[in-house]
Amino acid sequence: MDARTLCLAALSLGEASGYEIKKTLDEPPFDHFQDTGFGSIYPALTRLAQEGLVTGSAQAQERRPDKKVYSLTEAGRRHLCQSLLQPPAPDRLRSDFLFLLFMSDQMPRAHLGQVIEQRIADIEAKLAHMDSCSEHVSDRGHRFVFELGRSYYRFLRDFLTRNKGWLLSEATTADAAGLVVG
Amino acid sequence: MDARTLCLAALSLGEASGYEIKKTLDEPPFDHFQDTGFGSIYPALTRLAQEGLVTGSAQAQERRPDKKVYSLTEAGRRHLCQSLLQPPAPDRLRSDFLFLLFMSDQMPRAHLGQVIEQRIADIEAKLAHMDSCSEHVSDRGHRFVFELGRSYYRFLRDFLTRNKGWLLSEATTADAAGLVVG
DNA sequence: CCCTCCATGTAAGAGGTTACATGATTAT
């Protein structure tokens, strides 16, 4: 899905401004399958409004810049439902981190160790943040993706913690059997 | 990493043509963290050659189009090693599949079921293919990413298999406790 | 005093995708 479809999906949960959509997309479980910036959202909303899939109205605020609150039109809701019937494109992951692990024999061991520890800490922080969000996830699909994401982060943390020693060891021969794949 | 860095990484394993690089990038464990097409690879190689990071020579072949075999220059190897010292950008996943699961209350149950079964079958096929590749993965970093990917696919397959019933059930109330998160 | 939050947008550029163009060989 592109930025436009994501905006439609966010608005299907209720009317919102571009800024609020961005906040929603940045939180779990939305953030598990996409990563969208202001530079995509604002133009997407403008175009969706032109196409009649959303309507927006500027609202004056006290001591704040004006806010443009958008909501789905009937056409927008139909368009969103239709896009859900398309066969999903294959998942695509872009991971510098896995690239570094892949190339680890070309890297100084100390730096590699730092990168892995940093990643484990990042995952830990993510999990902590998810704990604080967990109560607010009520919809069934949202809960499913939320728990899938949480389980994935736990899996990744455990895999890295268990096997970092194997990757970082100085021995020239590293038997694949040493990897604990669970 | 962009297409240029990926080409450098592929060539660090030995000289290759654009076509051969594409094949390498499409196989595990390379395919676990990127997804690069001909339309990115050929222009990337042209530019890398202009920058002196790779050298290419056309080789005539019998009954085949000419082949341009590229190899890393010293400058190219240095450039690659330097790029490994940069802090890695955050991982980014784009998943239509998770988007569909997220929106599953807007979807016909039958279609949702099909999408999930298809995904499980795809993962099963991927795992079978990885089994047939496993012996050829010798480098330590390659093995690490390979096993991480394999474990991830198994995790995803198991999560979907265990919990699809929970997502697909007709009951209006679906207790989060019903999810088996392992 | 500085940072983060609120709030919107544009403009330029980088990067990637898709379709097109070509064509013999080999396997089913």
Added chain:
DNA sequence: ATAATCATGTAACCTCTTACATGGAGGG
């Protein structure tokens, strides 16, 4: 027959990223 493999590339397009532009409120 038909599809896949081998083999390279270009051009148009689309999308996204990044930087810029603006500015008050409130917390540390």
